[in-house]
Amino acid sequence: MSQTTKPAPRGRRTVARHGELHSPHPMALLMKVLGIIVAVVLVSGAGVAAYATYDTVASFSDDAVDLEGQEAVPPDIGAIEGGVNLFIAGTDECEPEYAAYFGDRCTGEDSEGQLNDVNMLVHISDSPRRVTVISFPRDLMIPIPSCTDDQGNESGAMSKQPINTAWSYGGLGCVVKTVSDLSGMSIPFAAKVSFGNVINITDAVGGVDVCLASGIQDYYTGIDWPAGMRNVQGIEALQFLRTRHGVGDGSDLGRISNQQQYMSRMARKLVSDQVLSDVPTLLKLATTAVDNVTPSKSLTNPLTLVQIALAVKNVPFDEIVFVQYPVLTDPDDPNKVVPNDESADALWAALAANQPLQLTGDISANEGVVADPNAVPTDPTTPAPTDPAAPAEQAIALPSDITGSTAATPTCSNGNQRDY
Numbered sequence: 001m002s003q004t005t006k007p008a009p010r011g012r013r014t015v016a017r018h019g020e021l022h023s024p025h026p027m028a029l030l031m032k033v034l035g036i037i038v039a040v041v042l043v044s045g046a047g048v049a050a051y052a053t054y055d056t057v058a059s060f061s062d063d064a065v066d067l068e069g070q071e072a073v074p075p076d077i078g079a080i081e082g083g084v085n086l087f088i089a090g091t092d093e094c095e096p097e098y099a100a101y102f103g104d105r106c107t108g109e110d111s112e113g114q115l116n117d118v119n120m121l122v123h124i125s126d127s128p129r130r131v132t133v134i135s136f137p138r139d140l141m142i143p144i145p146s147c148t149d150d151q152g153n154e155s156g157a158m159s160k161q162p163i164n165t166a167w168s169y170g171g172l173g174c175v176v177k178t179v180s181d182l183s184g185m186s187i188p189f190a191a192k193v194s195f196g197n198v199i200n201i202t203d204a205v206g207g208v209d210v211c212l213a214s215g216i217q218d219y220y221t222g223i224d225w226p227a228g229m230r231n232v233q234g235i236e237a238l239q240f241l242r243t244r245h246g247v248g249d250g251s252d253l254g255r256i257s258n259q260q261q262y263m264s265r266m267a268r269k270l271v272s273d274q275v276l277s278d279v280p281t282l283l284k285l286a287t288t289a290v291d292n293v294t295p296s297k298s299l300t301n302p303l304t305l306v307q308i309a310l311a312v313k314n315v316p317f318d319e320i321v322f323v324q325y326p327v328l329t330d331p332d333d334p335n336k337v338v339p340n341d342e343s344a345d346a347l348w349a350a351l352a353a354n355q356p357l358q359l360t361g362d363i364s365a366n367e368g369v370v371a372d373p374n375a376v377p378t379d380p381t382t383p384a385p386t387d388p389a390a391p392a393e394q395a396i397a398l399p400s401d402i403t404g405s406t407a408a409t410p411t412c413s414n415g416n417q418r419d420y
Helices: 030-048 050-056 099-106 163-183 195-204 235-242 252-270 279-291 302-312 341-353
Strands: 084-091 116-124 131-135 141-144 158-162 189-194 208-214 216-218 223-225 228-232 320-324 327-330 333-339 369-371 404-406 411-414
Touching: 084 163, 084 195, 084 302, 116 163, 116 302, 131 252, 141 163, 141 333, 158 163, 163 189, 189 195, 195 235, 208 252, 228 235, 235 252, 252 320, 252 369, 252 404, 252 411
Parallel strands: 084 189, 131 320, 208 411
Antiparallel strands: 084 116, 116 131, 141 158, 208 228, 216 223, 320 404, 327 333, 369 411
8 A cells, every 4th residue: 555645844754644663562663552451460479469559550541431332341259251452543633742753644624633544353262362463554444333432423434444443433442343343343442542551651661672674764753763673762763663664565454563563563562571570661561651642441440450450461472373364455536444354354263263373474464574693592481381281282374365473573674775
């Protein structure tokens, strides 16, 4: 998919709007928002005590959102029972402190609006616990159901609209309702993080080390970085997550794979000694996360956060799988995509069966990333399986058009400087 965008003026770093920040966890997505949850439980586990958790998330409910049509979740003690579905949306709103980085996006006619440009469904299975993160392309054309916004205005159902417009019809609740209908899953938990919030959360853990197999040049985001490892934080984190023209074939699909590299490496850092054994960093991450995330009301109970965290904290990296929702080119518009229903059905069925997922497709869509040639075969920070003595399970092979990787498979950005 391609899109024409006016380059930023020389000498001013901007962050291009469309397609540059997707799919999912902390939520710069996944591991950022998921990082919130993991951080909260790790803080408690480090002996900072439950009262610290309550104090940290006290303000988390201020802007909480009701999820229309989703079932309530009963309280429980310990790890949450059953499977868990958590949705993470990344929005492109023009926050005053970051608006200057967005160029025309925050000075044009649509500067007051916002789109859900990042859409990730995090599925945490029941025993045995596994985590699957499904990223949905921003230009995915799907039905959007009738939604009610925060002013009580109801929109009519639409048969075919880009998924990233769902926010405009009813905020986070409408996005969740749309993805719930698409997946057939109940999604009781959700959170929203803005692009500016991504900066704050990344900085709370001292940045994320990303791998560039080739250098990246992208005038739209202001990136001109050489190949190699790079610690990104501050505005660089947002530039990296939003770059589209700088990786792969310049498409939104390639960018999603690049974002999945970021989430995987964030997950590794969250369980490393840099974070796990550093109580001040854990507290800073927990505090920053709840200050930079808008949750659904179902996520405002600190016990719920801990319950979800307990469900995922021992999941091994090879059972944390990042996939891209399978799509086909939209016959009505070559710059859009539509669901590949046959492959999507196979994905949902595999998740329902709760068996290991075998990725038979490429590691990346549209050449966004490549395997890290310097990755070590065994990662000592990978959590051990809950029951190492349990018999091996039969893996379910996903269709080859479902691209993705696991957190145990480090990847590197396939930058465009190889063409220069």
